[in-house]
Amino acid sequence: MKKIQGVSYSNDFLETTFSGTIHSVFERTFNIETETNKLMTVATHPIFDGPQMIKINETSMKYLPLEIGMAVSHVGKRLLIADVLEIDCEEAKVMEELPLVFSKEKALEIKRHTTIINNYLEINLDTVGFYRKTFPNDVEEVMHRFLMNGKETLESAFEKDDSSLLEVGVSSLLGLGHGLTPSGDDFLTGFLLVLNSQTDTNREFTGLLNQLVQENCRKTNAVSQNQLKLAIDKRALKPVQQFLYDLYRGSSMLTLNKRVEEILRIGSSSGSDMLAGILSAIRLY
Template sequence: MFEKAILFDEALRETLFSTSEWSVQSVFDKSINLQNKKKNELILVCGLDYPKLPHAIYVEKECLQSLIKTTMKNERVKIAGGWVRIGNTQLSLHNSDHYSSVFESESKLNSASVEKLFHYLHQMTDLNGFTFSLSELGYVKDFNSRWELDALKKIVCGNEREQTSGLDYLLGRGKGLTPSGDDMLIGCLAADLFYKRLDSFFEETLNLKLIGEPVRTTTVSIHYLNCALQKKWNEPIHHLIQVLSKDSTENEIEEVIQSIIRIGHTSGLDMLTGFVATIILFDKN
């Protein structure tokens, strides 16, 4: 059966138009994860109801449903010359639309938009994966009251020993396909696009922990943390950076926050927690 992909991440072009062996890493109700032989890279196959994500291929709903029904975990997948063969399905990437997940802002935070952001967040009661709301984020002096925020404070404000300690605490902490601590780290890295204060030691240490033994977190989480280190982000994060780079309206800010909240069960809220806490910490130091 031949199918055509609707859309794919430009970061995948070299992989998709060369030849390599992959396998099915996981099959969910609305998506499939493919994994390369080295088990250090994933490709998400999903429908257009997902936002644009790093390393993703988007297909029609009927195609996705068929793949989910017929695909088995650990099944071999062949990628060659713009075709992805999954079971009996030959998925073509030729003439498909594409987008770029790579994004590195050179802009500065717009103070008026940040003020609107905090005004909106202070009204939120949704609980993140560590069961506290964004409205509880106050001043730096309050960060010691929660282990997760204290760990983030060590990463953002501490020396190398403290940064390592903070990473050890957050990495892999929490439940789910992408644990809450990892999502907070992704938010922290996204906020640093405005500041560029997280140095090479932090990035190298995080990278070593992602490839070290024993494995500290989930395969999917490792993938998205690696994407963040490579400045590859999901579409809602792109939009958040963009609206905070200019004097945006309250509606624009509310819309982008809601789009992030819709990511996963609490993943979006956890990313926002890391993002907002990092802004607070950087602005107070």
């Protein structure tokens, strides 16, 4: 059995005993589906920190004897994959997790900063998702129009306190777009993170949003489902979490611009699409 060292882990990864199977394997990560249908991620060291994650001292998963469907068990601070691999986290560090609480006192400053950020993204970005400006074909242009229509419907639902519109907005965005986490899901992720970190907005309507996402998220893939459920719990990859934490504290534009650049390195357009959702939700405040 090959033994490797864990470098760090999120505080929820090893807090309970679980078992499961390998759900998916990529070059720098592999996912474990637990018996309770959670997705836990094992990532190589360069990957951003995040919830439900262990990071290991490897540069690629392609050198490890991993196959989809292999049995996984968690014993103490060790993760056992079939009879081929053991990950030892005895010396690993616990990842820092930042609390997200929207500051009502800093609301005007937060809105001013996010307006500046959105203007910058609108001018300078041309990505696959929400900030797209050029289209290689008609299909991509139609896809972008659907994304923008879903965004506008969701915003209108909150502005009008209209539950029917909310259902249409959520349904139209879930699973819409390309990639491992489609653009519509990434937008909803950012939107959910903000709405759930506010304590004095329409909590009943936010609760309905959460319910609709949870009830309908099977329209998209398991990785996106997991990401959306974590967003409801105000949890995300470290760059996104750090950006919101700094934004809510009233940090300088210099700091926020640095955080934005970090987020933009997530996926091909996942980072920018999450930012689109974050900025959309803050504009509604």
